[in-house]
Amino acid sequence: xxxxxxPAPFIMWFRNDLRLSDNPALHAAAxxxxxxxxxxxHEKDEEGLRPPQGASLWWLHGSLASLNRSLAAEGGRLHVLxxxxxxxxxALVEASSACGVHWNRRYDPSGREIDARIKAxxxxxxxxxxxxxxxxxxxxxxxxxxxxxPFQVFTPYWKEALRRGDPPMSLPAPTRMSFADVxxxxxxxxxxxxxxxxxxQKPDWxxxxxxxxxxxxxxxxxxxxxxxxxxxxxxADNRDRLDRQSTSRLSPFLRFGNVSIxxxxxxxxxxxxxxxxxxxxxxxxxxxxxxxxxxxxYSLLYHYPSLHRDNIHPSFDGMPWRQDKAxxxxxxxxxxxxxxVDAAMRELWATGSMHNRARMIVGSFLVKHLLVDxxxxxxxxxxxxxxxxxxxxxxxxxxxxxxxxxxxxxxRILNPVLQGKKFDPDGxxxxxxxxxxxxxxxxxxxxxxxxxxxxxDGAGIRLGDDYPxxxxxxxxxxxxxxxxxxxxxxxxxxxx
Ligand code: FAD
Numbered sequence: 001x002x003x004x005x006x007p008a009p010f011i012m013w014f015r016n017d018l019r020l021s022d023n024p025a026l027h028a029a030a031x032x033x034x035x036x037x038x039x040x041x042h043e044k045d046e047e048g049l050r051p052p053q054g055a056s057l058w059w060l061h062g063s064l065a066s067l068n069r070s071l072a073a074e075g076g077r078l079h080v081l082x083x084x085x086x087x088x089x090x091a092l093v094e095a096s097s098a099c100g101v102h103w104n105r106r107y108d109p110s111g112r113e114i115d116a117r118i119k120a121x122x123x124x125x126x127x128x129x130x131x132x133x134x135x136x137x138x139x140x141x142x143x144x145x146x147x148x149x150p151f152q153v154f155t156p157y158w159k160e161a162l163r164r165g166d167p168p169m170s171l172p173a174p175t176r177m178s179f180a181d182v183x184x185x186x187x188x189x190x191x192x193x194x195x196x197x198x199x200x201q202k203p204d205w206x207x208x209x210x211x212x213x214x215x216x217x218x219x220x221x222x223x224x225x226x227x228x229x230x231x232x233x234x235x236a237d238n239r240d241r242l243d244r245q246s247t248s249r250l251s252p253f254l255r256f257g258n259v260s261i262x263x264x265x266x267x268x269x270x271x272x273x274x275x276x277x278x279x280x281x282x283x284x285x286x287x288x289x290x291x292x293x294x295x296x297x298y299s300l301l302y303h304y305p306s307l308h309r310d311n312i313h314p315s316f317d318g319m320p321w322r323q324d325k326a327x328x329x330x331x332x333x334x335x336x337x338x339x340x341v342d343a344a345m346r347e348l349w350a351t352g353s354m355h356n357r358a359r360m361i362v363g364s365f366l367v368k369h370l371l372v373d374x375x376x377x378x379x380x381x382x383x384x385x386x387x388x389x390x391x392x393x394x395x396x397x398x399x400x401x402x403x404x405x406x407x408x409x410x411x412r413i414l415n416p417v418l419q420g421k422k423f424d425p426d427g428x429x430x431x432x433x434x435x436x437x438x439x440x441x442x443x444x445x446x447x448x449x450x451x452x453x454x455x456x457d458g459a460g461i462r463l464g465d466d467y468p469x470x471x472x473x474x475x476x477x478x479x480x481x482x483x484x485x486x487x488x489x490x491x492x493x494x495x496x
Contacts, residue, residue, distance in 0.1 A: 006035075007033075007034050007035060008034060008096075008097050008098060008099035009034055009035045009036065009037050009096050009097075009098050009099070009180035010029050010032060010034040010035070010036055010037070010098060010099060010100045010101075010102070011036075011037045011039055011089070011092060011093070011096075011098045011100070011101040011102070012025060012026050012029045012036050012037070012038050012039065012101075012102055012103075013025075013039050013040075013041070013085075013089070013101060013102065013103040014026075014038065014039065014040045014067065014078070014103075015040075015103060015104065015106055015257075016104070016106060016134075016135055016255070016256055016257045017104040017134040017135065017257035017260070018040075018060075018063040018064065018066075018067045018217070018256050018257050018258055019067070019217040019220070019257055019258055019259065019260065020067075020070050020071075020074075020173035020174065020217065021170070021171065021172060021173040021217065021260075021263070022134075022170035022171045022172075022260040022262055022263050023104065023134060023171070023173075023257075023260075024104060024132035024133065024134050024171060025102040025103050025104045025130070025131070025132045025134060026102070026174060027171045027174055028102060028130065028132065029100070029102040030174035030176070030177045031174070032100070033178075034099065034100070034178075035178045035179055035180035036076065036177055036178070036179050036180065037079065037092065037096060037098065037179070037180050037181070037182060038071055038076055038077065038078050038079060038179070039078075039079050039081065039088075039092070039182070040064055040067075040078055040079070040080045040081070041080075041081050041082065041083070041085045041088055041190075042080065042081070042082040042083075042192055043082075043083075043084070043085050043114075044082075044083065044084065046084075047110050047113070047114065048108075048109065048110035048306075049108070049110045049111060049114070050108070050110075050308070050382070050390055052388065053382065053383055053388075054382075054383035054384055054388075055206075055209070055352040055383070055384050055385055055386045055388065056252070056255070056256075056352075056382075056385060056386055056387070056388040058199065058200070058206050058209070058352070058386065059213070059215050059252050059255075059256060059352070059386040059387075060256060061199055061215075062213075062215030062216070063215045063216065063256050063258055064078060064080060065215075066215060066216030066217065066218070066219075066258075067216075067217070068080075070216075070217065071179070074177050074179075075177075075178070075179060076177060076178075076179030077179070077181075079181070079182040079187065080192045081182070081186075081187070081190035081191070081192055082190055082191070082192040082193070083190045085114060085118065086114065086117060086118050086121070087190075088186070088190050089101060089118055089122065090121070090122075091186050091189065091190070092182060092183075092186050093122060093125070093127055095183040095185060095186050096180065096182070096183055096186075098127070099127065099128060100127060100128035100129065100130070101118075101122060101127060101128075101129045101130075102129075102130055102131070102132070103115070103131055103132075104131065104132050104133065104134025104135060104257075105131045105132065105133055105134070105135070106135075107135075107136075107140060107298050107301050107302045107390075107391065108301055108390045108391075109301075109302075109305035109306075115131065119131070134257065134260060135254075135257055135260065135261060135298075136261060136295060136298055137161065137167045137261055137262065137265060137291070137295055138161055138164055138167070138295065140295075140298055140299040140301075140302035140303070141302070142164070143157060143160050143161045143164065143295070143299060144160075145160075150299060150300075150302075150303040151296070151299065152405045152406060153405070153406045154292070154293065154296050154405075154406045157292075157295075157296050157299065158289060158292040158295075158296065161292060161295055162292075166265065166266075166269065167261075167262045167265060167266075168262065169262075169266060170260065170262045170263045170266050206352075208350045208351065209350070209351060209352045209386065212351055212352075213252065213352070213386065215252075215258070216258060217258050217259065219253070219258065220250070220253035220258035220259035221259060221263075223248070223249060223250060223253060224248070224250060224253075224259055224263070224264060224267055225267070227247075227248040227249070227250065228267060228268060228271055228277065229278075231245070231246050231247070231248065232248075232277060232278070232279050232283050232284070232287060233277075233278045233279040233283060234246060234279070234283065235247070235279070235283040235286055235287050236282045236283045236285075236286040239286065239290075239356070239357075240356075240357045240423050241357075241423055241424070242340070242344075242355050242357055242358055242420075242423045242424040242429035243423075243424045243425075243426065243428040243429045247355070247356065248287070249353070250264065251353070251387035251389070251392070252352075252353070252386040252387040254294065254387075255386075255387045255388070255389045255392075261291060261294070264291065265288075265291070268284065268287070268288070272284060293392075294391070294392060296395070296405075296406075297389075297391040297392045297395035297396070298391040300312070300391065300395045300404070300405055301390060301391035301394070301395065307391070307394040307395060307398070308375070308378055308382075308390070308393070308394035309375070311398065311401075311403040311404075312398055312403060312404045312405055312407075313402075313403050313404070313407075315488065315489070316401070316402070316403040316488070318488050319373075319484065319485070319488045320371075320484050320487070320488065321371060321372060321373035322370065322371045322372060324370060324371075324372060327370045327372065327471060327472075328366075328370070328372055328376055330468070330471050331345065331362070331365070331366055331370060331372070331377075332345065332380055333345065333349075334346040334349070334433075334434075335468050335471075336365065336468070336470065336471050336472075337449070337467070337468040337469050337470035337471055338365065338416040338417070338420075338470060339420060339427075339430040339434055339437060339445060339446055339447075339448065339467075340358070340361055340416050340417075340419060340420035340424060340429070340430060340446060341361060341362050341365050341416050342433075342434055343358075343429055343430045343432070343433035343434050344358035344359070344361060344362045344433070345362060346433040346434065347432075347433050348381075348384050348385065349384065350433070351386075352384065352385060352386035352387075353385065353386055353387065354385070355429075357419070357423050358429075359381075359396065359400075360400060360408075360414065361414055361416055361419050361420075362377075363377055363396070363397060363400035363401070364400055364408075364413060364414040365414070365416055367400065367401045367402075368410070368413045368414075368477070368478070368481040369413075369416075369472050369474070369477040369478070369481065370471075370472065370477070371477075371480060371481055371484060374397045374398065374400065374401035374403065375397075377397055377400075378393055378394055378397040381393055381397070410481075410485045411482060411485060413478050413481060413482075415474060416446075416474070417446050417447045417474065420445075420446035421446050424446075425442070426442045427440070427442045427445030427446065430445050430446065431445065434467070436461065436466050436467050437459070437461070437467060438459075439458070439459035439460055439461075440455070440456075440459040440461065441455065441459075444459075448461065448463060448467060449463060449469055449470060
């Protein structure tokens with residue numbers, strides 16, 4: 001209960017918006033002048049919610065810690081609880097006599113359902129509940145075709161989104177905030193017991209990631225400005241190059257809201273207007289369109305409730321995916337014998353991230369060369385990516401597998417050798433992640449099995465011992481994938 005004479009507190013429920021600046025829900029809550037209870041809830045893996053796990057949980061932990069430090073600098077703190085969000089909010093509102101709750105929206109169907117239930121129940125009790133757009137340029141229900149249906153194809157989607165104009169200007173961090181605590185009984189009942197796998201000790205699998213990422217609002221802005229000032233130049237040409245570090249590496253920051261999409265958008269626009277970008281329209285448009293793919297993925301998540309479970313194109317329900325544990329394990333751990341695939345999977349393990357072109361190559365390899373269900377890949381990425389995103393991950397996997405909206409057709413099978421040669425011509429990327437191939441000449445690095453005995457000897461490699469032979473032959477695998485796809489389509493036609 002609020003002590004007599006003290007103003008009723010207001011609850012700010014943080015979710016995928018772990019920042020103080022340009023946080024519309026926080027901004028509005030602070031503007032009301034009530035003391036804030038700043039809350040984060042580790043929700044259970046129930047009702048179809050997909051809480052972060054593995055690498056993205058590690059990111060979340062770092063971000064919560066840094067948000068807590070930012071709040072502490074203002075005299076407050078972040079209260080981290082665990083359990084059912086509805087129960088927690090009921091108990092917290094009751095025990096603290098809070099007069100309102102704010103949050104920024106999420107777009108996964110389970111999260112939306114939970115939020116709608118909480119909103120209705122609290123409003124019935126006379127509590128002021130409001131939700132805001134804190135993570136997208138445009139709400140997904142606003143960017144639709146003239147007939148009001150969701151876009152299935154990216155280009156018209158993005159044209160329509162751009163036609164709607166720039167998003168509102170970013171908001172500053174609140175200048176004056178006062179705070180209240182979670183009453184002790186509630187804190188005790190829903191205490192969050194720190195999970196060991198979130199900040200791993202034995203083994204410390206996050207050791208190699210720790211030095212790479214600054215999981216905070218400050219880290220996000222440093223990355224954003226470094227990208228705009230240094231790396232955006234040449235982005236359109238370099239984006240696909242595996243051996244060049246030319247992309248923004250903003251994805252985990254956007255995923256957890258260490259920075260908002262509006263801040264990215266307006267930082268770019270401000271430099272463009274000031275003429276301080278070192279680059280031309282092409283790089284800018286290309287970068288904006290990648291942000292557009294993120295928006296498009298969120299639109300798909302919003303409109304296709306089981307994006308990570310069900311094929312958008314149900315004809316793929318009859319695809320004869322193979323159950324091949326050994327092949328899946330080889331793929332997961334970078335032991336397929338195709339250097340560009342293996343380098344990418346080892347990059348993922350070491351850094352919690354992977355270049356976009358590499359994600360396309362390893363995705364195609366899994367669902368086409370190995371004929372393994374895309375959901376296996378999606379779930380491995382969900383565990384190992386720091387940016388594991390409820391929209392981008394399943395939408396991109398469905399794109400790669402040919403099962404999704406505006407997807408790469410299944411019959412377009414990426415050849416890992418040619419992809420390696422094209423996007424990593426000197427083999428620098430491969431050699432970085434596969435040091436055992438370090439001494440191979442560039443001409444052989446993407447297909448060591450064709451190198452002669454003298455070349456392999458000279459590079460100190462015994463194929464099969466130091467580095468695996470290919471687990472599938474490209475041409476055979478390609479024929480098998482196409483035959484399976486054709487058989488699936490044949491069955492599909494018979495059923496019509
Ligand atoms: P940049 O090239 O700098 O792009 C800027 C931002 O645009 C990114 O940070 C991201 O938010 C967005 N973006 C870029 N490409 C895409 C795309 N194809 N789809 C949607 N948004 C995009 N991205 C994730 O954020 N989380 C995921 O879980 C994820 N899983 C993927 C799985 C597969 C199989 C594939 C092919 C792609 C996946 N992507 C995912 C998309 C993309 O690979 C990453 O967003 C990108 O590599 C992140 O690097 P960056 O921040 O340097 O990107």
